[in-house]
Amino acid sequence: MSRVNNISPERKAYIKQIKQRKASIHMVQISILILFFVLWETAANLRWIDPFITSQPTRMFKTLKVLHSSGSLYLHIGSTIWETFIGFTVGTMGGILIAILLWWSNFLAKVSEPYLVVLNALPKVALGPIIIVWMGNGMPAIITMALLISIIVTIISMLNAFLNVDEDKIKLLKTLGATKYQILRKVILPASLPNMISALKVNVGLSWVGVIMGEFLVSKAGLGFLIVYGSQVFKLDIVMTSVIILAIAAAIMYVGVSYFEKKILKWQQ
């Protein structure tokens, strides 16, 4: 390993090249985004496309301002994020807890296997109407939907991860006289951490799906509600604005999970 103050010219050139490449990738990514919006705006202004059905960035911005000044923007964003967050947290935690339970009892795992497979294959949207009847016309129904959609996948993927932990690692602990609980804590859980993180990542996406779906079906507030409402009254400005906000919110949540991943998995580098 060369020291920091002793970098060869070749290394310098190499590092520079890497940095340049990174910078150009970022540049192109940002350019595409800007170009897309500029093109959209121009196309709408020149009437290549009909802004009444496609909306356009300036109109979306105006809509945003209106929603902002009426204060309802934050109500909608807030309730959607809250529902997603709860659905995500409970779905992930619950899924992991149930997976632990099934790992603990092989008998239970075998018994539940066919049920899990069927529940996993079943499109959870189909349960929407039932959930609404049972849980009422509001937030609990939406959260339940988000939870249902992520919990089954979490159970299956986490149980798989637990069962795939190297047998010899477990044997190592057994030779030391470890109890089942110690095996769970010292090997199974830490070894499955990368899988847990990827489950988190998948669940972020799934929870958004569940929440928006739920909001389409019932809600009185939220971004999903705005989208449906906007399309029903044919105000595509509202629809498009909500979709963009949704994209930003989902991206932020994903970045949060990635950050969490980096902090937790420092041994993987």
Added chain:
Amino acid sequence: MTDIKLAVESVGMKFQTTEGETEAISDVSFSVQAGEFVSIVGPSGCGKSTILNIISNLTQPTTGEIKVNGKVGYMLQRDHLFEWRTILKNCLIGPEIQGQDLKAARENVKRLLKTYGLEEFMHHYPGQLSGGMRQRAALIRTLAINPDILLLDEAFSALDYQTRLAVVDEVWSILRKENKTALIVTHDIAEAISISDRIVVLSHRPAVVKNIYTIEFTHPGLTPLENREDEKFRYYFNAIWEELDVHVTSE
């Protein structure tokens, strides 16, 4: 009577599966004395590792019994260091599991790491160490619980040949220095001869003890690597090779 650390007394083992019953071990008896290095060699699938599993209480024998006088440490084929723990923490897993005084254990492990050249890697993760260093760390992890008897199950076979010769020397001298008794399972006859005081040769499955060799070199007291140069090395090798009766073509 000398100080017997470990006695295997007419142990037999049958495995049950849905397909049927397999008799892995028929009747195996031998003993290991304090400070002795004993190797078990035998054809593949003859239940060598099963014997270690029985000794370390992972499986119960179908017949016979095991008498262990002291604490047993087990070293597996691969190092199985936990990637998410630093070397120091990896070495402390044993005391942690067994609820020993962690402060004392930490001092002990630090001493071992220092003695055996891993001090500066104490806070590194296993991924940052070479194969030989990882195996050394795995040995220190095994030693951390202060075992009297070490069971080594093909503990070097995951290493490349050069590293392996060096690591065998290293482990041998560490175990000698720490005054340990060792029972080594290996498929490598040369390795067994170079490191052991006695060698137990097992037969094909179901295993019985075919012979027990006491290794006496013309120049005693040398390291395993130097032992490979001894005049009698070849003799033992041939004798054990004959005994193992290896057929490559006919199974």
